[in-house]
Amino acid sequence: MIDVPFVTSPRRAPMRLLTAIRRRMRTSELWLIALSVVVGAAAGLLAVVQSSLAHGLQSLLYGIKFDERLSAAAQIAPITALWLAAGGLVLGLFTWLVQRRRSGLVDVVEANALYGGVLGLVDSIIVCAQTVLSNGVGASVGLEAAYAQAGGAAASWAGRQMKLRRHDMRILLGAGAGAAIGAAFGAPLTGAFYAFEIVIGSYTPSAIAPVAAACLTSVMVAKAIGAPPYSIEIAAQKTPDVLGYALYSGLGLICALIGVGIMRLVALAERWVRTSPIPAVIRPAIGGLLLGVLAVISPQTLSAGHGALHLDLAVGVPLAILAVVLVLKTLASVISLGFGFRGGLFFASLFLGTLVGQLYAGVADMASIEKLSPENAALVGMGALAVSVVGGPLTMSFLVLETTRDFSVAAATLAAALIASTVVRERFGYSFSTWRLHLRGETIRSARDVGWMRTLTAGKMMRKDPPTAPATISLAEFRRRYPLGSTQRVLLADEFGGYVGVMVTASAYADGLDLEAPAETLAVSREDVLSPEMDIEAVMRAFETTETDELAVIGPEGQVLGLLAEAYVTRRYASELEKQQLDLYGEGKD
Structure with a gap:
């Protein structure tokens, strides 16, 4: 029998290369900076394209030169002003069609605050089209929302292809949005701080280099194309006293x-x-x-x-x-x-x-x-x-x-x-x-x-197999099933599995109790419960309000789903918060 040497398929080579690049992106800040440069170039190009489309539409509808500004026109004839109503009708029809299929379009601030830098391409295309159309027909709105949306979408798409971490995705999204603003104004520092203050929400050492690289690149790309920026030509006068x-x-x-x-x-x-x-x-x-x-x-x-x-x-x-x-x-x-x-x-x-x-x-x-x-x-x-x-x-x-x-x-x-x-x-x-x-x-x-807190819900953190007993069980039977030291609390349920209350095990061993009485007579926390969709912030508030150590997690039909302890929630919150702090300072890499 002849041994045939293993040869890598040519089709698998690009996938192996992509996997290697992804691994480098997740472990090296230099590779993230390189990706930010690419994103910055794309953001600058997209900003120029959108600006040209809007100004081209204004030139067509209002008869101004391409390099002139609509708001500086000497006058607008009443018949020409009807383009605003016509454009509004087109926008209304477009928005109506969109809302039949999609609801709640996500912008860059919401994407970074709640969704870890994930911004959908379809949502962004819709937002950009609506904004360019609105500005193009002369409505009193700016294109900055479209610039930031397009730059952020390009960054988010690239980040998803590279399978970046949540923290790096947020930085890249901010870099893309800030780069687009920087390209629009020809001002890289303005774009960078737009990313820090408005899109990322903080200044972090790990974000400085990627954001700066993206903003500088976008401005250079816009200038290389020859697109005039939103230059604010106001000369400062005497120094204020x-x-x-x-x-x-x-x-x-x-x-x-x-x-x-x-x-x-x-x-x-x-x-x-x-x-x-x-x-x-x-x-x-x-x-x-x-x-x-x-x-x-x-x-x-x-x-x-x-x-x-x-x-x-x-x-x-x-x-x-x-x-x-x-x-x-x-x-x-x-x-x-x-x-x-x-x-x-x-x-x-x-x-x-x-x-x-x-x-x-x-x-x-x-x-x-x-x-x-x-x-x-x-x-x-x-x-x-x-x-x-x-x-x-x-x-x-x-x-x-x-x-x-x-x-x-x-x-x-x-x-x-x-x-x-x-x-x-x-x-x-x-x-x-x-x-x-x-x-x-x-x-x-x-x-x-704050999106990470919303992913930590009571349903995900709860203990799914807590000790449970029928609410009608006698105290004598309860003692037999749950000796002292076996468990601290037992959830009581009715015959249909519905939540009745929490039985503190030690309370069943108090002196002078009627051992034939049902366990539900000693149940506590009858109304104090958690729902599975409550995030960790709401759960911690619930523990603070009820002043109890453990709470039951109850489903929509009242059924018992699990048990959650305050000590575990506190530890989990501290652990996640520490992870966020490490990411902020660039120490959370593998």
Whole structure:
């Protein structure tokens, strides 16, 4: 018999290579950085494509040049403004078709907070299409939501192909979303801190290099393609003095109040529209008609407001007109989101912030308090209001720094942004993205990872074979079955297996008991039970409230499923928390 040497099949070679790469990805930070570079390139490319699609649609519908901004148009004819209603009708039909098959589209913040960085491609394609269409027809929403969604989706897909850990998936998702924002603004530091503050929810040593690599790559790719970024061409003026810093701090407080007001107005509009008799499919069309009226009054209400931002500063618009534009733009944003257009408030809040800053500088000058530079006030207001709505004080401060290259104005922006962030966090508690999740019933307040707690449920942690006895058993029989020291507690059930209570074994051996009495007469915790879907946080609260050591886990029909001890839950929580801390510092690798 002739021995035939084993030869690896050519078809298996790619799989073996992929397996080896996956193994390296899970054990080496350098390989994760390399993957982040690829993700950053994809995010930058996707941002450019989406921007081109939206601006191309605006050029087609409104007759502007491709390199012009819709919000800087001199005027909009009433017949042209009808494109908003027509686009709203198309969006309404598209959304109606989507909702027949899918419900609850997941965004990047929710994916990182609850699902360990897993973001579906189909969900993301839908969100991006809705956002590009909304912005393309002129609704008062920005493309930033689509940029972050596309970059995050590319990162999540790559991470799933490499079978990355949960912690690395969250970092990669943040890197992809931040890279897309960095490419859009031509600002890598802004993109990086967007990833840290808004998408990942924390600054961690293990995330710095992957996020930075992705953001730098995305900006370079966007520049290599020749795509113009969302450049905010505002030149900083004189360095603020001590009184200027104090006044800019007051501007931060005002921006916080305005930001909270905008978010509450959007929620109020959404609730009113949802409870109105207007059919869901035509709500965006109705909103488009209202936006058309505002567009005829002032084209600055259209799109995100990038062109209008520069126009107002360049022309030197009177304060009265700035105030009118501020009201109209706020109303346009509220109508757009309330009636079902898709998009973000990132750039809209930047534009509104410049208006608030210019108004603030004008009022301070009129009151002879201090002659503030309108440009500096616009920059500080831009950062402070964006922080109030979007979050991320360092993100917005670095945006101002990368825009102006002026550290003094960036420092003033940081001071105002920190005040705005603190006031919003204390008095409101949400950014725009987490506020909308809150309205859907979620409890998350940031992208901090809380999903791992939701995976640890009572049903998964419980002891599935606890000692159980019929509730009608006599105490004498109970003593015979369960001698002292055999078990601490026994679950009592009725004849159908339904939960009756918990019998503490020691209580059956007290003096003076009627041994013929049924065991259920000594049952405790009759109403204090756990359901299998309760997460570890809810379970710990239940133990704290009931002040007992063990609780039964009961099914939907009242049947006994298992028993859960507080000591075990506490140990499990501490173990998982330690694992999370190790991951944060990059020490959780195999």
